[in-house]
Amino acid sequence: MAAVVVDGKAAAQRIRAEVRERVRLLREKGLIPCLGVILVGEDPASLSYVTAKAKALEEAGMTSRDLRLPADTGEDALLAHIAGLNRDPAVQGILVQLPLPSHIREDRVISAIDPRKDVDGFHPVSVGNLVLGKPGFVPCTPQGVAALLREMNVPIAGAHVVVVGRSNIVGKPLVNLLSRRDFNATVTLCHTGTRDLAAYTRQADILIAAAGKAGLITADMIREGAAVIDVGVNRVPDPAAKKGYRLKGDVDFEGAVERASVITPVPGGVGPMTIAMLLRNLAQAAEDWGAGGSKALGDKSPGDKSP
Numbered sequence: 001m002a003a004v005v006v007d008g009k010a011a012a013q014r015i016r017a018e019v020r021e022r023v024r025l026l027r028e029k030g031l032i033p034c035l036g037v038i039l040v041g042e043d044p045a046s047l048s049y050v051t052a053k054a055k056a057l058e059e060a061g062m063t064s065r066d067l068r069l070p071a072d073t074g075e076d077a078l079l080a081h082i083a084g085l086n087r088d089p090a091v092q093g094i095l096v097q098l099p100l101p102s103h104i105r106e107d108r109v110i111s112a113i114d115p116r117k118d119v120d121g122f123h124p125v126s127v128g129n130l131v132l133g134k135p136g137f138v139p140c141t142p143q144g145v146a147a148l149l150r151e152m153n154v155p156i157a158g159a160h161v162v163v164v165g166r167s168n169i170v171g172k173p174l175v176n177l178l179s180r181r182d183f184n185a186t187v188t189l190c191h192t193g194t195r196d197l198a199a200y201t202r203q204a205d206i207l208i209a210a211a212g213k214a215g216l217i218t219a220d221m222i223r224e225g226a227a228v229i230d231v232g233v234n235r236v237p238d239p240a241a242k243k244g245y246r247l248k249g250d251v252d253f254e255g256a257v258e259r260a261s262v263i264t265p266v267p268g269g270v271g272p273m274t275i276a277m278l279l280r281n282l283a284q285a286a287e288d289w290g291a292g293g294s295k296a297l298g299d300k301s302p303g304d305k306s307p
């Protein structure tokens, strides 16, 4: 039986409606959430992401402060812009669009963001909080994946989740998030050093592909009835397409749809959820700000101490 194809756009719309309501309450108190967005250079994909984010913010009743900097901007100049946004009380969230030009050290830039405004969840403090099971900002794509699984009523507790890809923005935070006690999955992380990838993917109740390799996951690598989440967004040349390329996921969709029970399409699956989660993180940052500082970071809970 063919899998249920997840409508990521519809799920994202539901989350965006919740965010709009939270923003309405904030605006009643005189606080309009604002995201400081820094884009260095003119990478077309980055430009289109930034434009999509600005549109989504506006629809949610939030605003953005866009800084478009030339590709030859120096690292120190960029750090000075971040310091300005850190100090600005009208800005509650900061997003530096990645990737940055190669002469700029990404880790230095991310570490310069005030963790209370780290709505991307990439700052080492946010990463630490995630690992410790403490409240804090969780990166948007992993949060979107978890929310989609919940939307689809896919049982996560006790399930074997196999994640393919160990990036700092998708794979690693997914492993940390889904192994936390509130999700309680058993998680296996596969990467380029994994011998016999298929031997692992075939054991997955939930298979999450985030490798950035079109068609890497074929039908024979999927356990019958598994839930398959395709994070990959790959441009594959297609002369018949208007833009000369088509977007494809990491999963061979046509084959996988016959084996999985639930599957996300590309586009229209995880992508829309990522933006929705950014809006949610900004609403959280603004609420915490309005409450006089970050609740998340001021939290004194002992963290997730589950054995």
Ligand code: NAD
Residues within 6 Å of the ligand: 141, 164, 165, 166, 167, 168, 169, 170, 171, 190, 191, 192, 193, 194, 197, 210, 211, 212, 213, 216, 231, 232, 233, 234, 270, 271, 272, 274
């Ligand atoms: P990345 O290139 O930083 O990391 C990819 C990871 O996959 C690496 O850790 C590597 O070890 C692993 N990998 C690559 N080839 C492999 C193979 N053959 N076998 C096993 N592991 C392999 O990429 P990323 O930033 O994590 O993004 C991954 C994909 O997800 C990309 O296609 C990206 O465009 C997409 N993405 C989508 C969204 C979204 O919102 N939908 C958000 C972020 C990234």
